[in-house]
Amino acid sequence: MTSISKTYIENRERVQPNDTNNHATAHGGNVVKWMDEVGAMSAMRHAGASCVTAHISDLDFRRPVPQGDTCVIESYAYETGQSSIRVRVQVYRENPRTGEREQTTDSYFVFVAVDQEQSPVTVPELTANSERCRELRDAALDGEGDV
Template sequence: MESKPCVASLTVKNSNVLPPDTNSYGTMFGGLLMAQMDDVAAIAATRHARKHVVTASTDSVDFLYPVKEGDTICLEAFVTWTHNTSMEVFVKAVTENLILGDRKVCATAFLTMVAIDENRKPTIVPPVHPESKEEIFLHQGGAKRAELRRERRKNSKEMAQTFGTSFPWNEQSRL
């Protein structure tokens, strides 16, 4: 399968931040921003794989600067690293006050997307190759981040097994 450059998956999406998008402090709901980041990551991954994709994980989303009502939000995403059926997608969110021209990176995250076939089973994706110094920087850390995700997923499965599906937990555990 032929390798594709990171830039081939570049996806950019802009939108206004309106009153229904904000909390009582007049700043954008974090969950809404996360949903928009997931959406743009899915578009970038689909563009790379030319297959349907599902979200496998989201690394920590760090909210660096508030997004205010009346601002715009610009999301940029591209595939940085691949492994068999999965793609790591870097997403950057930039808030902008269009009147003042003030722009700030308000959040970043890595999302892992998995390509699926017509039977909804994971399917092979093309490799990705970086070209710019920023793409090379992100690509070089991809394998290490993937290993950290595998460890985090293992811990999450252990946590799910420990707590199960019911609440309150076993009365014995309260003693």
């Protein structure tokens, strides 16, 4: 069994000119791509197997990420099914010079663990064996469906 905290991953992407739209902010498609990649890493860390995206819900873009800022992507698994792993993914814009940060995007992904033939495989139970794990799980469960 893996604890929720062991699936926690934080990654950063600097928003370069090629990542932007005509408003000089991160293109939404790029943000979703980064979220999907980091979310899949959390799922794979738990499953110990390759994982594919099955569902994205409540994808909420609250604020843009300006060119030159950093996208900070945080993800963690918070619940499992037989072969599925639910992952919360949050994005923040961060000024690389000051460290000022604000949330820009929030979403919930479902990944499915698969074998080499792309067939679903069983995933282990996810545990919340510390206060931090319980807080992360509860925050994800409380936030599902809030748009």
